Amino acid sequence: MRKLLAVLLVLLMVFSFSSCSKEEKAEATSTTSTGTEVEASKEEVKDALKLGMVTDSGTIDDRSFNQGTWEGVARAAEELGLECTYLRPSGTTTTDYLTAISDLYDQGYRFIACPGYLFAEAVAQAQQMYEDLMIIIIDDALAAGIGDNTVAITFRENEAGFLAGIATALKLSEGEVGFVGGLEIPSVQKFNWGFQQGVTYANENLGTNVTMNANNFVYSGSFADLALGQQLATAMYDAGVDAIFAAAGGTGVGVINEAKNRRLSGEDVWAIGVDVDQYSVGDMGNGESCILTSAMKDVAGVAYDQATAAANGTYEGGRHIELGIAEDRAGIPATNPNLTPEIEAQVAEVVKLIKAGTVTVQATGDGLIK
Amino acid sequence: MKSKVANKPLEARKASPLLVSLSAVFLGIVAGAILIAMIGKNPIAGFDRIIFGALSNVRRVGNTLGMSTQLILIGLSVAFAFKTGLFNIGASGQMLMGGITGSILAYYLPLSMPRPLYLLIIILSSGLVGALWGFISGFLKAKFNVHEVVSTIMLNWTAYWLVYDWIQRFIVDPTIVVKSKPIEQAHTLRAGWLTDITNFSTLNYGFFLAVIACVIIWFILDKTTVGFRLKAVGSNRFCAEYAGIKVNRSIMISMAVAGALAGLAGLTYYCGYSNIMEMGKMPNEGFDGIAVALLGNCSPVGVFFSAIFFGILKMGRGSLAATGIPTEIADTIIATIIYFTATNVILANFWNGRFKKSFERKEEAIAIALSNQGRSGEDISSLSKEERRNLVKLGMPELKEKRKNEKNNKEAK
Numbered sequence: 001m002r003k004l005l006a007v008l009l010v011l012l013m014v015f016s017f018s019s020c021s022k023e024e025k026a027e028a029t030s031t032t033s034t035g036t037e038v039e040a041s042k043e044e045v046k047d048a049l050k051l052g053m054v055t056d057s058g059t060i061d062d063r064s065f066n067q068g069t070w071e072g073v074a075r076a077a078e079e080l081g082l083e084c085t086y087l088r089p090s091g092t093t094t095t096d097y098l099t100a101i102s103d104l105y106d107q108g109y110r111f112i113a114c115p116g117y118l119f120a121e122a123v124a125q126a127q128q129m130y131e132d133l134m135i136i137i138i139d140d141a142l143a144a145g146i147g148d149n150t151v152a153i154t155f156r157e158n159e160a161g162f163l164a165g166i167a168t169a170l171k172l173s174e175g176e177v178g179f180v181g182g183l184e185i186p187s188v189q190k191f192n193w194g195f196q197q198g199v200t201y202a203n204e205n206l207g208t209n210v211t212m213n214a215n216n217f218v219y220s221g222s223f224a225d226l227a228l229g230q231q232l233a234t235a236m237y238d239a240g241v242d243a244i245f246a247a248a249g250g251t252g253v254g255v256i257n258e259a260k261n262r263r264l265s266g267e268d269v270w271a272i273g274v275d276v277d278q279y280s281v282g283d284m285g286n287g288e289s290c291i292l293t294s295a296m297k298d299v300a301g302v303a304y305d306q307a308t309a310a311a312n313g314t315y316e317g318g319r320h321i322e323l324g325i326a327e328d329r330a331g332i333p334a335t336n337p338n339l340t341p342e343i344e345a346q347v348a349e350v351v352k353l354i355k356a357g358t359v360t361v362q363a364t365g366d367g368l369i370k
Numbered sequence: 371m372k373s374k375v376a377n378k379p380l381e382a383r384k385a386s387p388l389l390v391s392l393s394a395v396f397l398g399i400v401a402g403a404i405l406i407a408m409i410g411k412n413p414i415a416g417f418d419r420i421i422f423g424a425l426s427n428v429r430r431v432g433n434t435l436g437m438s439t440q441l442i443l444i445g446l447s448v449a450f451a452f453k454t455g456l457f458n459i460g461a462s463g464q465m466l467m468g469g470i471t472g473s474i475l476a477y478y479l480p481l482s483m484p485r486p487l488y489l490l491i492i493i494l495s496s497g498l499v500g501a502l503w504g505f506i507s508g509f510l511k512a513k514f515n516v517h518e519v520v521s522t523i524m525l526n527w528t529a530y531w532l533v534y535d536w537i538q539r540f541i542v543d544p545t546i547v548v549k550s551k552p553i554e555q556a557h558t559l560r561a562g563w564l565t566d567i568t569n570f571s572t573l574n575y576g577f578f579l580a581v582i583a584c585v586i587i588w589f590i591l592d593k594t595t596v597g598f599r600l601k602a603v604g605s606n607r608f609c610a611e612y613a614g615i616k617v618n619r620s621i622m623i624s625m626a627v628a629g630a631l632a633g634l635a636g637l638t639y640y641c642g643y644s645n646i647m648e649m650g651k652m653p654n655e656g657f658d659g660i661a662v663a664l665l666g667n668c669s670p671v672g673v674f675f676s677a678i679f680f681g682i683l684k685m686g687r688g689s690l691a692a693t694g695i696p697t698e699i700a701d702t703i704i705a706t707i708i709y710f711t712a713t714n715v716i717l718a719n720f721w722n723g724r725f726k727k728s729f730e731r732k733e734e735a736i737a738i739a740l741s742n743q744g745r746s747g748e749d750i751s752s753l754s755k756e757e758r759r760n761l762v763k764l765g766m767p768e769l770k771e772k773r774k775n776e777k778n779n780k781e782a783k
Contacts, residue, residue: 090684
């Protein structure tokens, strides 16, 4: 036992020394590479902005919101040569979020990205506690008041849903579509409403004949229930639905899995992804995917924009930004292997019409299913 | 008549629970340091960050105490059941029940109520509902011999889904439908003056509640006949039964008290530390409590300090992660320490072995010294402490010499 302890301690010392020397080496190389600018860059590094992010209930590799935001922040940090990190809070209450934000702030982070409406209360409190903190919240308009250094970002999900609806209708040309949502919250509802309008638009203007049945538009009540998603998808596909728009996080992955299984056994069914390009989520292992297209909002893009602005001193706090097709921050992916070039061209036409203002997508549920 | 027995037989020292716990913590920290070193960071800087995150200013100290509050109560709950030989793995469920009781009352009781009366009502009712939840397990164990591990786990899920339903039914937040409506500050356990002196920390009245609970539990266990009966059942229920102790009643009392403590933990967590309840979330604290109780050797004082220790780790992990050491590593460090506390038997054996060896050596040295002085037949236990110490000093060099020769002889062969 004594020997074991001794061995452990020796190991500890060896490791700590090796790690120290590694750091030193890295520093040494960096100083030589910058050459003459050493002095200047050192000065800058002292005051350089540190970019931080706090994850919501999901993990950093959720292929959705957290991952998107992190990619944006990390890209900005890499391009500008800044330090960046993310924190996973110990829980999902306001207290936990606020603690995580404080932890980053006390380590010198003055830009923090918070993805998700769950942060609303924590951000509202943090903006009062830390006046020199540039903090952004994605997916919530902070109805209670936006602080001088806060930027609240929301998307026009209805426009992304609209394009996905058109693309789906064109691909099917005849058939039926369904929708599986997570919680019945505005950002998910807008996806749904936009999708329905898109299908209707295609039916009226582009000669398709796709039907929608109110029974096949469902909010599952959860973003993390894989099994429930799969059950809902099974019921819908059995009822004759050809494509399901899955706007439900982890529950949506259940839908995608069911679509995958059915495609592999020869059925011609599709799933439509959400938030980010989910083509890879639907990968069936044979180079094909069951994801027809995805209704995207460019979370990574806005996180990148804001982080860069913060670093360059062009950050403008105290406002609410709403982004959509006009700003190129919502839509379908640039490449859709499951769509024909003709369909992509038709969708691009509609994008132009929306930008020109001749076509508008309503952001309310008036006259639509749910 | 309490004179000390002068000539009690001498024997090797036993490892004290404190020593065992401290060595578990030490080993856990060493293991954590190795982990940090392996990802290429400096372990000392890492632990410095943990201390910084937990204790560097008033707000952080307040947050640490706020975090420790529910750990103390849950730890007490698990420890109390342990004393009666019961394994309360259902602290999470009891916590949820206590929390939902407090939350519903906070939502429906009028804000105009006098604060002391209000606090008294929510504390009593959360404790009672928690006690009821624990009592069910105790009752099942006593009457139908259903093992408490099984029944408490079942009740965890019963509480989980009840809370899931009740949040929606009674206290839902209309804007975000997955959690309860935030409780007004005046209806939480937070106190304006505590928040002010600790600069917006999470410290609340719950901490005092936890301290009082520690004292009460210590009193019950060590100073009352009820406590004695409970402990007797814990050490050997058949022996206790033979001695005329009502075992079944003791089991039910023990589980009810454990449930009440966990229920209070739920109140401090959901209506003090936090101000919302989320649907579909089992609180981890219920399981952390088992580690707290183990590390604290199931004594109220031990639980108090081990809960503070875990509070420090939990609050410090954020700062640790902010330096670029992934949060997952911070969690692994906590888990490693928990693991070492759980294997405390090995540590106790290790120390007992060492103490035994050193005791035998001393014994031998004394024997040598005595025979040198020509007093070889004398009984060691009749000597005073001072004398023994001197004799050890006298005999030790010779003993060392002897050992060395033995070793050399062995090698020569």
